[in-house]
Amino acid sequence: MDIDVIVVGGGPAGLTAAAYLRRFHRSCLVLDAGDSRARRIPESNNCPGFPHGVSGTELLRRMREQARAVDAAFESAVVDGLALVDGGFEVRAGGRRWRARKVILATGLSDRLPGDDWIEAAVGCGALRLCSICDAYEASDLAIGVYGPSEGLGGHALFLRGYSASVHALPTDDGDGGEDGDASRGAGVQWLQGGGRLAFDGQRCSYAPPGGEAVAFDTVYAYLGSDTSAGIAAAAGAGLTPEGEIIVDADQQTRLPGLYAIGDVVSGLNQISVAVGHAAIAATHAHNALPFVPRGGDGAGAR
Numbered sequence: 001m002d003i004d005v006i007v008v009g010g011g012p013a014g015l016t017a018a019a020y021l022r023r024f025h026r027s028c029l030v031l032d033a034g035d036s037r038a039r040r041i042p043e044s045n046n047c048p049g050f051p052h053g054v055s056g057t058e059l060l061r062r063m064r065e066q067a068r069a070v071d072a073a074f075e076s077a078v079v080d081g082l083a084l085v086d087g088g089f090e091v092r093a094g095g096r097r098w099r100a101r102k103v104i105l106a107t108g109l110s111d112r113l114p115g116d117d118w119i120e121a122a123v124g125c126g127a128l129r130l131c132s133i134c135d136a137y138e139a140s141d142l143a144i145g146v147y148g149p150s151e152g153l154g155g156h157a158l159f160l161r162g163y164s165a166s167v168h169a170l171p172t173d174d175g176d177g178g179e180d181g182d183a184s185r186g187a188g189v190q191w192l193q194g195g196g197r198l199a200f201d202g203q204r205c206s207y208a209p210p211g212g213e214a215v216a217f218d219t220v221y222a223y224l225g226s227d228t229s230a231g232i233a234a235a236a237g238a239g240l241t242p243e244g245e246i247i248v249d250a251d252q253q254t255r256l257p258g259l260y261a262i263g264d265v266v267s268g269l270n271q272i273s274v275a276v277g278h279a280a281i282a283a284t285h286a287h288n289a290l291p292f293v294p295r296g297g298d299g300a301g302a303r
């Protein structure tokens with residue numbers, strides 16, 4: 001028998017969708033590769049309901065427990081294909097196949113990181129950060145570095161200048177950032193010579209401009225872009241924006257009826273609260289679009 005809904009991805013978006021679907025008495029299988037961005041959050045302080053912060057691993061543990069408590073099913077899998085079959089979907093991972101009436105893609109994105117072996121440790125202690133909307137408040141009045149290609153770096157640096165008087169732009173190339181760079185310099189951001197070396201001493205990151213002395217920072221924000229996981233959706237026929245995000249309507253549905261996309265794989269604002277909101281919308285729409293199943297006195301109808 002077909003599963004009502006397969007959710008691909010077990011981060012905050014996918015786990016929330018699974019909990020909603022089971023609470024609608026729909027059968028639901030989560031296929032997850034197990035590498036949520038949220039795993040890298042040392043402590044989130046903007047996650048609703050956690051006034052004293054929560055680590056990403058603890059948040060994921062709780063969300064998974066909540067989905068498991070209503071019997072959501074899970075399998076480890078890297079989904080590599082999706083096709084419309086008989087009005088539903090076939091989902092593929094290697095040699096394995098599943099059939100579902102609806103599919104929710106919650107596969108997130110991958111941050112591009114400076115390719116050094118200390119990255120995990122530096123992110124883990126907050127010396128290197130990836131999301132100023134998430135945690136710039138905690139970096140207020142610290143010595144902040146902003147690392148990445150000069151194009152776009154001025155805008156990020158200016159945003160962070162709202163949190164600290166000490167902000168240095170650390171470009172990975174020779175550019176000056178154009179108008180955004182000028183605006184940031186006008187607001188007091190110091191631009192160091194580009195193309196230098198970022199290092200980590202176990203506690204803090206530092207940046208050495210070519211031929212110059214290393215400057216240490218309390219925290220460095222890296223803006224090196226990200227890689228989308230939208231390829232599966234595109235191959236199945238869903239439309240993508242020029243930036244590679246899956247195009248969805250107000251119900252989080254792609255242009256393929258019954259295929260939804262939620263969380264970072266679609267969102268411009270990559271935040272847990274946004275991912276969770278997408279999940280509620282998609283799961284509720286999918287439930288209402290599935291055939292109605294009256295509940296029997298013996299619990300029949302519940303799946």
Ligand SMILES: Cc1cc2nc3c(=O)[nH]c(=O)nc-3n(C[C@H](O)[C@H](O)[C@H](O)COP(=O)(O)OP(=O)(O)OC[C@H]3O[C@@H](n4cnc5c(N)ncnc54)[C@H](O)[C@@H]3O)c2cc1C
Pocket residue numbers: 008009010011012013014031032033034035036037038039040041042043044045046047077078079080106107108109111123129130131134135229232262263264265270271272273275
């Ligand atoms: C260091 C850091 C700090 C952050 N801090 C905050 C914060 O404080 N507040 C906040 O709101 N946000 C924060 N974020 C952002 C937040 O982590 C993301 O917005 C959130 O995790 C997005 O949830 P998601 O479910 O869409 O994607 P993800 O959490 O990335 O989950 C996607 C899941 O899909 C799986 N997957 C991918 N492809 C496949 C496939 N083909 N088959 C099967 N499974 C697949 C992945 O392995 C993963 O488990 C932070 C991010 C980082 C990196």
